[in-house]
Every structure is written in structure tokens, then in C-alpha cells.
Amino acid sequence: MNGAVKATNKNIKRILRKIVDGNREWHERLPYALLGYHTTIRTSIGATLYMLVYGSEAVIPAEVKIPSLRVIREVGLHDVEWIHSRIKQLILIDEKRLDAICHSQLYQNRMIKVFNNKVKPRRFTLGQLVLKKIFPHQGEAKEKFMPNWQGPYIVHRVLSGGAVILAEMDGTISTKPINSDAIKKYNI
Structure with missing residues (x-):
């Protein structure tokens, strides 16, 4: 509609x-x-x-x-x-x-x-550690008390328009870009 x-x-x-x-x-x-x-x-x-x-x-x-x-x-x-x-x-x-x-x-x-x-622009740099938001439609978000964020991930590439490509901690690179609104800095 x-x-x-x-x-x-x-x-x-x-x-x-x-x-x-x-x-x-x-x-x-x-x-x-x-x-x-x-x-x-x-x-x-x-x-x-x-x-x-x-x-x-x-x-x-x-x-x-x-x-x-x-x-x-x-x-x-x-x-x-x-x-x-x-x-x-x-x-x-x-x-x-x-x-x-x-x-x-x-x-x-x-x-x-x-x-x-x-709007406050989010700036991410290569190699920075980030957490990725878990959305309700994702399989990981099944229970009420599950965490809202998953990770950490490494910023592999920063794309124009506010998207980034993430890599797992073991070096596996994601094929899909993710919007910078769905990630946040990971503070150790």
C-alpha cells in the first residue's frame, strides 16, 4: 500500500x-x-x-x-x-x-x-572495531533477553553514502555492505 x-x-x-x-x-x-x-x-x-x-x-x-x-x-x-x-x-x-x-x-x-x-554523521576508519545491531527479523533475535548487538567486527572498507563492509575477527569478509546507522564503535 x-x-x-x-x-x-x-x-x-x-x-x-x-x-x-x-x-x-x-x-x-x-x-x-x-x-x-x-x-x-x-x-x-x-x-x-x-x-x-x-x-x-x-x-x-x-x-x-x-x-x-x-x-x-x-x-x-x-x-x-x-x-x-x-x-x-x-x-x-x-x-x-x-x-x-x-x-x-x-x-x-x-x-x-x-x-x-x-543528523550526526558517523565516521568509521579501516581496522576500527565495531558492533553490529541485531534486528528483530534476524534469526539471532529469538528471545526477549538476547543482546541487541553482536560482534565485534573489523571495518574492512568504508563506502560512500555511509555504508561499510565488515570483516569477522578471523578475517572472513562480509559480502554485503551495512549501513553505518546499524553499527556502533566497540570500546574495549
Whole structure:
């Protein structure tokens, strides 16, 4: 499943949890959760999803019951005036979408910059002793109280991009590179 779809589903579930007591009748509240999701401004794009699709902001049910200035203004328009107003909105939809794309790229650049400022590069040298992390999917990680690290290993070769090739203590060289995030210095 696509990462964006997973994120959307996670957000809709979060909204549903807030408006549903327990697991009963969540399907009755789903349209309200979707309306809330589609009409909330996304930080990453600076717009609502509804506006990017339809070219105008949605009229939420509360605005129908208690008319907002926007609703009052549109209700007061004659059919021809309303059509001209809607055509102007639709002409500007491409511009709004381009603005959202630019906003998204700026947002991504800010997130990359924040992430890169937090990352501390790990430098390893040839012959250095290191420990290798044992991941949950590996065969060595079967029991609860097993160690999280294995080794020591010797750094045989340092590759570009933060990967290294390790060698066993007996000199056997690994065929697969390992990311430097999965190793740490071994202190005797």
C-alpha cells in the first residue's frame, strides 16, 4: 500500500477515534470524519484537499445552519452572477494548485533542513572495531533477553553514502555492505 494512503488512513482513523465512543457505529460518523479531513488545511501544501479539487472552499454544515458572510454573498447573487463567479474560481484553480505544489516543495525543503541539522554523521576508519545491531527479523533475535548487538567486527572498507563492509575477527569478509546507522564503535 502506498505511504500516502497509509498516512491518510491513519489520519482518518485518528479523527474517527475523536468523534466515536468505542467501536460502535463508526460507519455512521465516517462521512463527518471525511468532511473534516478534506476541509482541513494541510500544513504541507497550505490548502485544503477540497479546494484543490473543486477550486473553492467547502460549505460546511454549520455554515448552512448559521450562514457565513461567504454563503450570504453567494445566496444573494443572481444565477448569471454566480456562474461568472464560479468560472473565475475555476480559472484560478490551476494557479491555486501550482501554489500548493510550490508550498509543498518549500515545506519539504524545510523538513529536510531540520532533519539534516539533527543528523550526526558517523565516521568509521579501516581496522576500527565495531558492533553490529541485531534486528528483530534476524534469526539471532529469538528471545526477549538476547543482546541487541553482536560482534565485534573489523571495518574492512568504508563506502560512500555511509555504508561499510565488515570483516569477522578471523578475517572472513562480509559480502554485503551495512549501513553505518546499524553499527556502533566497540570500546574495549
